[in-house]
Amino acid sequence: MATLQQAIDRVQALVGALDNVREAPDEPPERFGVDIFSVCFAKAGVWGRISDWKRGHHTIVCQLHVAKSRGELPGAIKKSMGFSENIPNAILNDITLNSTVEAVKEVRYTFGEMAWGSCETLGWSFEIDIEQQSGLT
DSSP: OOOHHHHHHHHHHHHHTSTTOOBOOSSOOSOOOSSEEEEEEEEEEEEEEETTEEEEEEEEEEEEEEEOOTTOHHHHHHHHHTHHHHHHHHHHTTTTTTTTSSEEEEEEEEEEEEEETTEEEEEEEEEEEEEEEEEOO
């Protein structure tokens, strides 16, 4: 089975393939120079042992940021709303994330003001619960 990082990379690939997403790198940089970008990282999880296997239940966070500046809030909201369903659709239509997980269990979200580095943004924070299983090494 694949690693947690490979599952994160797959989520970024799915989001990066969506229209209007300018950047979705595997490794989040210090700052972005584009108006719509995605970052993805592990939030929390648990490992358990089953015989000679380990089973992991993890939460991956995928944030879709839309840059905003003073006076541009309505435009940033309009740009952001299109991602409310196409990101969950992309993830849930690839339920094993290209065989990097046993299954995507659930996708939760919040919407609102965010920031990445010194860039004030607006957007979505999706929490993706996954299950992985692999042999003990």
